[in-house]
Amino acid sequence: MATCFNTPQVKYNSALRFERHGIPADELIFSPVVRFVGDRVAAVAATSPKIAARALSLLDVDYEVLPAVFDPEEALAEDAPKIQPGGNLVAEIRAETGDLDQGLAGSDYVFTDKYYTPRPSHIALEPHTCIADVSRDGPLTVWSATQNIFAFRVLLSGIFSLPMHKVRVVKPPVGGAFGGKLEMTIEPVAAALAMMCRRPVKVELTRREVFFATRTRHAAVVEIKTGVNRDGFIQAQDIKVITNTGAYTSSALNVLGAMIDKAFKQYRIPGMRCQGYPVLTNTPVAGAMRGYGSPQLILAREVHLDRVARELKLDPVELRRRNLVRPGDPNPRSGATLGDCYPLECLELGAREFGWDTWRRPILPPHKKRGIGMAVGVHGNGVYGVHADITGVTITMNEDGTGILFTGAHDLGQGVITILLQIACEVLGMKQQDWSVIEADTAYVPWDLGMYASRGTWVIGQAVKRCAETIAAQVKEKAAQILNADLEKLNLSGGRVNAPDGSSVSLRDVVWEIQQKDGRELIASYSHRSTFNPTSYGADFAEVEVDLEQKTIRVIRFLAVHDVGRAINPLLVEGQIEGGIQMGIGYALSEDLKLDAAGKVVNASFKKYVTPKAADMPTLKVMLVENGERQGPYGAKSIGECATIPVAPAVANAVADALGREIHAFPIDLRALSD
């Protein structure tokens, strides 16, 4: 075991969000034990990639081969090689409501299934990249394609023993993330090299490296036992999940906790138990990925429910109709309401639009099979209930009536800044071009929890709304004086404050008066804490065609119906859903990092790792249920993650329908099925 490391020996957890989080810290910048193919042992900095490659080729690492284990179920065996000193089982998570045993005992039928979900990669178009610099006597500055500047500040501050104001993390424009840039990977390497060189150091991963050296979705083994009455009402459900967290703990606990949380928010189940076992193996590290636990759970549960429906000879839509949560239902674990939730409306609208009841299997050549399937998905809005879900927003009005918005929101391509500006404009009667935005730079913006958990619109949007409202209140107060009008009756639009009698004053004049007459700047900092976490839902419907000769599955037609509360920007919402469909189809049919016998990823390229291309996409339609969540900003709820959650089970159920057989392993492998 090597002992000569010239970088800090501070152990950390790359998923740490807060200064003191209490999650197991088992990572180092460079590891003296290689726990998976992709672990970091050394780094080279050079003035060109060519020189760096040549220098790397001169490094001679003397490896002692240790025993390894790659399968999470095998890793739980008594005699399995221990990946970390504490053993391979990171923790046991358990949640229970009602009486499971009584529920199972009282059921007419009990069905049990076991499902294997895959290990996809996020495949954001932009690979992981960062620049670290300490060369100008300033703070350690790290420009990173990150989803969480403040979490990276906590981590870098801890690893390099720097106070937080001596660490600056900046997020430049980012080319996609999907959770894969939430946990820290290459940044401490760049920082350590920059400190040694006293020059800026850029680290950029190749696509191959992104595949095996960043994060994957947790592969999972999901066992479900469901007790159901003959009339189709679920009495009890027992879910046991083993997740493969790879060689380091990272976000194993958070992802499993989030997964189990959702299990209680979808159906009315009198007796419910969930148990989770995150397990270490000698494989690439798993972490956050769009859905954060929900895709594994919902894929297994929704495919299982289709089997239940078949056994009961009940229509799958009808089975769900009988069991889905209703608006205002409580979360049985906390008693808190699930909010203004309309999964049933999604289901019924979708079934109608898709022609679920009237669909007939077409007559095709014998090697071609058509089928339809559907599934319901569920996800949250931020992390209230788990962490303090807070964000700060500052709005400064310039004296010409233009504004500056300071926010820790990270635009990653999802358009969150556009939505925040829409909200600010709605409150203040301004246009988007009237704003400049200072975004995601720890040196300048108020604190934010990070760009994950579908919290952009729900939490940050609400903060912007309230911050803008404090500005609007001051604008109205001054305008009421100027116009000699009733403050309550003023309205802000078109860059003006308008009174009912038709008189008005420009925002520019109001801001100027406040500055020059009242002698103060129109500036507001608002710190918002989310105190509610409603649930977003979607019901997806798929038609597939399986070609038994070509061994191909093609999604022909897809309908996604989502309960988004209210779409502040319908185009962006639809974009999220369309992207989510693409990701979900890949999850069902093709995306999985495969390892060879030595634990090396064998498909770390876009050629070998198959994701649906534009030509593979079905004819698709998106519909929104917009009844409004009364606690959301203008009624909005989240969509970012929920967009992808019901997709894979809808596709899987359609394939099962086409083939007329059960499917238990994903991505669906027609060759394996036909064996």
Add this chain to the structure above:
Amino acid sequence: MATCFNTPQVKYNSALRFERHGIPADELIFSPVVRFVGDRVAAVAATSPKIAARALSLLDVDYEVLPAVFDPEEALAEDAPKIQPGGNLVAEIRAETGDLDQGLAGSDYVFTDKYYTPRPSHIALEPHTCIADVSRDGPLTVWSATQNIFAFRVLLSGIFSLPMHKVRVVKPPVGGAFGGKLEMTIEPVAAALAMMCRRPVKVELTRREVFFATRTRHAAVVEIKTGVNRDGFIQAQDIKVITNTGAYTSSALNVLGAMIDKAFKQYRIPGMRCQGYPVLTNTPVAGAMRGYGSPQLILAREVHLDRVARELKLDPVELRRRNLVRPGDPNPRSGATLGDCYPLECLELGAREFGWDTWRRPILPPHKKRGIGMAVGVHGNGVYGVHADITGVTITMNEDGTGILFTGAHDLGQGVITILLQIACEVLGMKQQDWSVIEADTAYVPWDLGMYASRGTWVIGQAVKRCAETIAAQVKEKAAQILNADLEKLNLSGGRVNAPDGSSVSLRDVVWEIQQKDGRELIASYSHRSTFNPTSYGADFAEVEVDLEQKTIRVIRFLAVHDVGRAINPLLVEGQIEGGIQMGIGYALSEDLKLDAAGKVVNASFKKYVTPKAADMPTLKVMLVENGERQGPYGAKSIGECATIPVAPAVANAVADALGREIHAFPIDLRALSD
């Protein structure tokens, strides 16, 4: 007259501070009429200074020679060439209190004098420089060695018709300013070139260019008529000032207004009148310079008062003792108090320390003459009473207990940021190294009026104090809960909140609790408006030796005693005063931009423009009167400008004492005197 200009034809006033100021706008980026040697007619951008110089040499400008006038008194003549269409007299400013005529009529003696004060340059070590950039699709960004980022934003936004959020002005570290970088000079040239090239453009003046193409102090002609009783009590004073504002209006009105303002704040004078006439001439543009009108006024008045004392055979110290304002005296123009002001204490402490009463003229060779002189100076604290004097400050506490201070204060070498941090640390019990500061960048910091008018500590310091206090109040509230202690009895020091019983909690833990338990960021934006403008005073004492053979004057010994309220950073206060002494000696003895018959500056180099060097400096001593101004932050008042104001008259009076004759023109020219 050329008409082909490809830059905006928006007329502006380079001294504009607010969006709507109402001061005459007579400048253009490039002028079709050359009004002084140094006016801008064209600019060349190139990739190297060498190429630019070569391109410039190829420019052939066809000048039509117009009549010119360089002397302000001559420029007032009916038939003088008109520099601007409105004529050469910019305005007439007049202020009067009591009954001047009655005062003069009732006086035992009336003395009249006329003084000529020079046109020095600021000679900051760093020349004027800026970079403008529009190349990255962002706002027009101008990095400028400026004293006023927000004023430059107003100007650039107006000239280029851009909304304010599309203009960003950043002040990098600046090597001295002294008012010379308050008004805008080269920035629109750089911006116009950058917009044409779509590349960053840097403009840096040579020292020679700084001398004639930026700003000078206003040369002034000051006529003073004083009515005084035989017991030395002044009954009336009539002051008439003509200032030479050069070829453009710039800050002519503001400077003269500020000058007249001070005339009423020094002595108790029953009948007082001031009249000011800013006059345009074909000379370099005059503008803001340390003291902002006071040096001209005080040089003339204090030299004149020494003549009065001589005529009355009264000791000059005694004359001033009888007439100086006392603590709490009202400003006769407004009735507002001058504040906790102690010029008398400065005078008496200084006289004692200097040995004024016991000094005897030493026996020297006949060509060497010794003399002593003294003078009292006065200046303000910010601009309350003239403009809304406002500043914003934001403090963000990081979750490890370190802080970020956002301020529009500009450190120009004077150390204002150090003082602001001292104040924040005093309130919050922190150390300076616990802070990072975001300073003077319109994209990030709250609005501020600009770094001038000796308002740094008085206005911005107060804002930082109050902003820090709102943070401290929240810290104490949470700490009181944690410690179960009485909030009122908690004290913040050493990075901890301490209770009387010896228990304590770290600031770090408190901030963490507020974030995680209360779910909000500890952030405060405070907008402060100054509602008081007390007066700072200084009494200076000088001993000089005149060598009639060498025609040299050497200041041997200098004592400066200043009423600063309270010195927050004594070292910085003393540094200000020492620098002020150097500048004042230059004002009295050597510094003046001289023009040839064609209006061209003939001494635009450090070789020809003589400023006191280190070897020319006297033995000096600084003493502070620190009785505290009750409305100041920790009792502090201004020093930046007041530091230089009494210096020149103290030196001049010492020279007059040595020579035994009156002096009416500055800088003192022994050759002219001996004619």
